[in-house]
Amino acid sequence: MATLTPTEIGSGHEGNIRDQITAYGQRLKNGEMGALPAVIALLALVVLFASLSPFFLTTMNFANLFVQAAQLTVLASALVFVLLLAEIDLSAGVTAGVGMALFVVLHQMMGLNWIISIIAALALGSLVGWTIGIFVAKIGVPSFVVTLGLFLGFQGLMLVMLGDGGLFRLDVPELKAIMNSNMPVWGGWLMLAIMVVVSLGLGFYDRARRNKAGVANRPVALMLSRVALIAVLGGVAVAAMSVNRSVSVVPIDGVPIVIPIVIAILFIGTFVLDRTTFGRHLYAVGGNPEAARRAGIKVAKIRITAFIICSTLAVVSGILAASRIGAIESTAGRSIVLSGVAAAVVGGVSLFGGRGRLIHAAIGALVIAIIDNGLGLIGLPAGVNFLVTGAVLIAAATIDALSRKRSGGGVRV
Template sequence: MTTMTTSSGPVQVVKPTFAGHLHDYWGRVRGGDIGSLPAILGLVVLCLIFGVARPSFFSATNFANLFSQGAAVIFIAMGLVFVLLLGEIDLSAGFASGVCAAVMAILTTNHGWNWYTAIPMALLTGLAIGFTLGFLVAKVGIPSFVVTLAAFLAFQGILLMLLEGGKNISIRDTFVLSLSNKNMPVGVSWVLAIATVAAYAATQFLRVRSRASRGLVTDPMGIVLARIAALAVLLLAAVAVLTQERSINPLIISVKGVPIVAPIIAVVLVVWTFVLGRTTYGRHVYAVGGNTEAARRAGIPVDRIRISVFVIGSFMAAIGGIVAASRQNSVDPNSGGSNVLLYAVGAAVIGGTSLFGGKGKMINAVIGGAVIAVIDNGMGLMGYSSGTKFVVTGLILLLAASVDALSRRRAAATGNR
């Protein structure tokens, strides 16, 4: 306990301890606030299972492949987190990503546009799609399930029309192709990793100092140092693996370094995490998702918030479509179709975002996307069919939804809602 002097006199401030912080965290978990804990534990278990069954799962080559395999789903899932936070759904996100990717491919390949003009046009297409969906849901009053189901069907047709009945458009722009297929230089990989750890440490220390200066309760320094150490170990270990030579014949071509798509995911994660956790807009999103009527009475522009989450969702779908087109080197009538939407929704929910609204974080999409990528990758290495992959992924999604429902019931029973 420490004493601080304020305008109203000395105030006793209880300084939490490391053990007390852990005890409080465990209390929140028991009360139903489990966050991404099940997904993290599941990810660790899956990695151990696949690593034991197929030692090649832990190879540098396969580790790098996981980033390109899961990137598109993670980006789309990030957008869906915003939509799910309001208790809404977007069934069109998959084919919306395909339409946006087709716009980019047509402009770069068929019309000779540069990437710095074609990519913004694809992103603007995503923004227009999201505004249209959001307007129909918020202003016209059509349920999001119906609106996005109709869009799901319509975007398949639009994609076919853009591709003139089913043509495959190859991506030739070197910048676009590099997004999912190239790696950063080894030196840049290390510098970026060290800079990231340093920036995170500075942010943590500044947050503690800021809260302490205002007389607010701060996290124990042991917890802060543990967070920084955990990030440093995970990040530097990952870079150490990814900077190994992955080429079969390094004398002809060298393949090493962190995939370019990895820092892109990190930057987008940081931006949206800041938006949700540190801005008025983010607080409004949680408020509307938690109780729409209460938010409206508090003066929050509910309709604008509802429109905005669909705009963000389709914008992120556009980014996911661009990254997917980069990985496949082309756009075809199935771009954004097949299992893309199912995996994206699954990633958000498996990671810990609630289907009931008002509960979730941006990191949920990344963790859930990692789970999806590990399942797809690991079962592929073990020789399982696509049917088996779908069954296992579906069961895990059902388990995640069940955990969410049970945790909300537990939180309501203990008064932690």
């Protein structure tokens, strides 16, 4: 085993839990706040709405909330990949719409198998992403303009494909089940068990690898308490969703099917961003494209891949949307993209590129879903909803800009 000679140069992994907490406080001071403001906002909103509406904390509403947030989480996660490059995809919502329109044409009009039709819709998403990527990375058109053009054009394309005012009922029970049915109760617990085992496994794997390399590890208690947090929070959530939440005679219990799907997307995406060279290069290009280029990174390829991932995941969010309302409209996806961007930014993803994680998108999506859900419950008009969401977005972007200023001009020795 290799060892390092004792030295003043550390890695931030040394020391006991107290040192680690001090170091975390230092990072917050330096403006590396991550999702913390969004988590605080989330808790504040939960307390606020719980005190204002007796229905807010019921198990029925709790399960609904997650289902409401699911579609937005996937869309916001899609956008994170391009936001990390300081790019934007305004067409993500209508790309989802066009993907689902293709599904309608292939499956419901031409009678093709629904699985093949879904794969075709996803492939169309990838093609759209590739096209945006070529325009942005190879030709040099700003992504704002390319995707604004597609945003307008695809609204027309959907009308052409589905007809004016076209509305098609989703006739695939498997797809409708995603947002409207639940797993058996044991399925929820199995999901949680898998999450805990995978977190533990990855934690110990990382420690073993760092040990082998001869560098310091954080106290094992820190990793274990992180896993314990997942187990406790997840346990509470699964327990709440495991009791009968129906108000009628037909019982409703179990974790909604969409939840493990969203968690899997978040896990795989985070894995790619944190643990692969592609992820590392994505952050590098977002931070300093010129430095990335000089380091031998193929910047254009990274950009194009990011747009492909974004548009493909956007189609996944389109599938969830269609599943939720049980239909596909010719006007689908027009307004949701801005909520997706808002969710990502509220969660702590920087619009300046290079900073942000998928979990931020999920937390931001929950914040926006809670505002929507809570204001609806206390009976405020829809106008208030938009006003509050807008205010939260501006607050989040302000925090981002300020913390960026702080970390840019931070402690210089």
